[in-house]
Amino acid sequence: MVKIGINTSCLQKHNRPGIRDILAFAFDNSFQLIEFRDEYPFAEDLTGEDIQWAREQMEERGIGCSVHLPFYDLDLSAFRHALRMAAVHSVIKSVEAAAELGAGTVTVHGGSMKRNYYSAEWEETAEELSLDSLARINRECKERGIKLLIENLNLFSDRVHRVHALPAKLLETKAKLGDNIGFTLDIAHAVSTPLNPVEYALALGPENIKLAHLNDNNLKADQHLGLGMGRIDYRSFMKAYLEEKWDFPLLFETKTVEYALMSKAYLEKLIKDRKSTRLNSSHIPLSRMPSSA
Secondary structure, three states, rough: OOOOEEOOOOHHHOOOOHHHHHHHHHHHOOOOHHHHOOOOHHHHOOHHHHHHHHHHHHHHOOOOOOEEEEOOOOOOOOOOOOHHHHHHHHHHHHHHHHHOOOOOOOEOOOEEEEOOOOOHHHHHOOOHHHHHHHHHHHHHHHOOHHHHHHHHEOOOOOOOEOOOOOOOHHHHHHHHOOOOOEEEEHHHHOOOOOHHHHHHHHOHHHHHHHEEEOOOOOOOOOOOOOOOOOOOHHHHHHHHHHOOOOOOOEEEOOOOOHHHHHHHHHHHHHHHHOOOOOOOOOOOHHOOOOOOO
């Protein structure tokens, strides 16, 4: 069974709903996993009573919980030590809130460097600082029994060096930080690289992917459109997902609520259509097929 969830950014973008309103929307629309976007004003509006109530409600209904750690106004690879430590502290506070909510996973952005201010020779330093920040955050996650998921970032802009845009760098970071590291696969970011989403998932290792963010774009910018509104080939991705029996949850991370509901209907139709088609008896597992990249 495919577990379908929602990132709460579409609810938080243009209004200020409380956690009770967010949960009501998720429950009413039969989402099986909620990824709370811990950005202003959501975190500032939370109370201990709200967190306890939300946790009880999700546990009672068997709804999974995850948290997208903050990244607006923060940079885990900032060159100024005080700024980087402030970012790390903010992210760790979010990990603490995630533990109170009962989250089993948290998603993090690993850092970036603005190339219009710094030259390429500084990229290695930014990557080292990002690794140090993630190691500090990972220690806090491990203490609370939470898996830290690093999200693949996009390459749409050549003015920014994003530390974790390609599978090799993500896998390198996991090798250095250990088994508590997993990945959040952002399909709409993957298409900014030379790999298509299926190739990207195979390069990461589907067993290392614990969540996937789904939205659409025109293959030129990170637009957070509803599925079917852009040019991403979700039909091929879902064919691989179902045939290879991948089991990581699929979460919609769209610009609006309408786009999220549209995406849910679109994805459910892809799943229904695929399941109604008899699988080819000569199917070769994708893990044995050479990459076209």
